[in-house]
Amino acid sequence: MTARRGKKPKGRPVSGWVIFDKPRGMGSTEAVSKIKWLYFAQKAGHAGTLDPLASGMLPIALGDATKTVPYVMDGRKVYQFAVRWGVETTTDDTEGTAVNVSDATRPSRADVEALMPRYTGEISQVPPQFSAIKIDGNRAYDLAREGEVFEIAARTVTVHSLDLVEMTEDTTVFEAECGKGTYVRSIARDMGRDLGCFGHIVDLRRIVVGAFDEADMVTLEDLEMAADEGRETLTEEEVEAGAKPRVVDFSGLDEYVLDPALALTDLYEVPLTDEQAGRVRSGNPVLLRGRDAPAFCEEAYATGGGRLVALGAVEEGEFRPKRVFGGRG
Structure with a gap:
């Protein structure tokens, strides 16, 4: 029998952190759903529930950034x-x-x-x-x-x-x-x-x-304005037929998406060459070179070309990936 293909995820493969300034009266689950909908993101989650009557920072992870949620939740x-x-x-x-x-x-x-x-x-x-x-x-x-x-x-x-x-x-x-x-x-x-x-x-x-502060926060009003600026222009006939303009240009919204690696500032960073990044994305370890490279580090992350490549550990002088990142999309 031919194996069934998995369903293609619905949405955009956008990855990163949106540091949402949650308004008072909105629940954390509601906030995540709203941000996921605005970004048409495949996956979303949050780091640390905030009561509906509370306002302020609710870090929301999109796509691969959800893999870094525990590091934010454990932060101050x-x-x-x-x-x-x-x-x-x-x-x-x-x-x-x-x-x-x-x-x-x-x-x-x-x-x-x-x-x-x-x-x-x-x-x-x-x-x-x-x-x-x-x-x-x-x-x-x-x-x-x-x-x-x-x-x-x-x-x-x-x-x-x-x-x-x-x-x-x-x-x-x-x-x-x-x-x-x-x-x-x-x-x-x-x-x-x-x-x-x-x-x-x-x-x-x-x-x-964690590593995020007030300067990183964005309001719902700012996000909705960015979404509106990226919506398609409908014809009079489409408007009369009840059509709703979709967001077709996400560049304004994506300006508020922060690098997933910002959640990992307390961990040791392993910078990789393009060749090493390719090996790590395939699940292979890479040997660390340099006088200051550690022989052992329980938790570390690897970057290549300015992007987060993997979470892992350093053992016997090698970076060994445990969770690989596919990129922002």
Whole structure:
């Protein structure tokens, strides 16, 4: 029997990172679908979920860049968030209902600053009830919405820094650099309890993920404008027939696509000649030359001609590919 051919992937083989400035109210899954649709991309994914009520950086990987998602997710994250004192909610943000209310005097700047060192370094925290944590195979937020009573175990997370940005009578704005798995909603909740006045997040914005910062972000408005500039011109007859203009020129959109290798800046880079790049793309190892070339490196990436060629490792003086990249397309 003749083997069935696989279906040709639908869409463009565009590869790279779009550092999306997610607006408040949009879910992460919705954002990925929107960007994938705008780019007519074959494949898309994101690095680190951002709550619908949060805004800011949602790195979205297109095509082969999805292979680098774990390296971005494991990177540092910086958040700016405002905590309003006096009320604790079911969701630890403005979406929930009040569960604890305090008439206690709001904390002073000195009170808050004295508490902050307790929330830096390795700390133990219980994730919010409304979170993506899995409980017996179910997402915690699904169980919470159904009224289920359950407990989430405390876990150790890392807060590299916590700074007080500004303070009013009942609200304090912080900036925090956190490691993977940290919930700033839990920080707000727990600080409120420690201060004896309760608290919840009223604004949350992520401004750094891994190697990407605010300068890399692009808004939905900018992307839609670039898409509109690349749409075909329809005849009057086509418009009257209800036809919708397609994007036929993606050059404007592609200006916002960043090199997949930018996600790998913490890894050792192996520059390849054209001949070596061809060998690596075929799955073959290449010998590293040069006085500074390492004999062993657990994780490394290879580039050739200014493009990402492969992820792999250096063993016995050779770069050995594990995941090969096909190019941007």
